[in-house]
Amino acid sequence: MSNSTLGAEIKDWIVSILIAVVLAFFIRYFIVELYMVEGPSMRPTLQSGERLVVNKFIYRFKAPERGEVLVFRYPRDPSRDFIKRVIGVPGDTIEIKDGRVFVNGELQNEKYIFEQTRGSYPLATVPAGHIFVMGDNRNNSEDSRFNDVGFVPYELIKGKAIVIFWPVDHFKALP
Numbered sequence: 001m002s003n004s005t006l007g008a009e010i011k012d013w014i015v016s017i018l019i020a021v022v023l024a025f026f027i028r029y030f031i032v033e034l035y036m037v038e039g040p041s042m043r044p045t046l047q048s049g050e051r052l053v054v055n056k057f058i059y060r061f062k063a064p065e066r067g068e069v070l071v072f073r074y075p076r077d078p079s080r081d082f083i084k085r086v087i088g089v090p091g092d093t094i095e096i097k098d099g100r101v102f103v104n105g106e107l108q109n110e111k112y113i114f115e116q117t118r119g120s121y122p123l124a125t126v127p128a129g130h131i132f133v134m135g136d137n138r139n140n141s142e143d144s145r146f147n148d149v150g151f152v153p154y155e156l157i158k159g160k161a162i163v164i165f166w167p168v169d170h171f172k173a174l175p
Contacts, residue, residue: 013048031174033159034054035071035081041142042083044114045069045174049167052174057157063154064131066103069161069174073132076148083161084143085112088132094122096145101134104120112136121145129154 037050046052046069053069064070066084074080088094092103099116101108117138126132130151135141143149164170 013174025083031072035161037083040140042069042085043114043138043140044131044136045085045136046083046161046164047168050164050170053162053163053165054159055162059154059157059159062155064160066092067175070111070133071158071161072152073150073158075150075152075156078156081158082133082142082149084133084135084141086131087134087144088126090128090130092126092132092143093123094126094132103137108132110136113138115139119145127151131157 032057033054035052035054037048037052038047039048041080052071066086066089069083070081070086071081072084078129086110087101088103093105096103096117097120098119101110101117105129114137124132130145130153133149133152134143134145144151161174163173
């Protein structure tokens with residue numbers, strides 16, 4: 001193999017590697033992100049240690065909807081991520097009475113919760129550009145009921161959790 005052929009092959013490899021790095025960077029920061037669940041706040045839906053694919057692109061085209069599981073930056077410390085379920089969207093009224101969740105005055109049938117919610121939350125309206133989120137393990141979740149989280153502004157939302165991919169035997173799509 002001549003030096004010019006070897007040089008051309010090395011150049012091709014370098015260009016290919018650079019293209020792969022740029023594509024990986026683009027996909028990671030704009031399309032999807034891998035996320036690891038930490039803690040029990042989303043049990044039984046999600047278990048600590050499970051790994052998820054988070055669609056970071058979807059909310060550029062549509063607003064979050066009730067029932068979706070999403071990842072957002074913790075308002076008090078944006079270097080931390082939280083994962084919760086959307087309970088209320090802009091304009092919804094939220095109230096928790098006697099451990100039961102009401103959205104727009106309707107009792108919610110939440111088959112995904114771990115146990116009945118303890119406590120109450122006064123009637124409040126979700127402001128424009130915000131969502132109200134709660135963990136499925138309501139009695140072990142730091143969520144919109146607490147002042148340090150509160151109503152989550154859209155700009156802190158990272159994306160929608162779409163699939164559990166690890167461990168393999170837990171593989172499933174999320175609503």
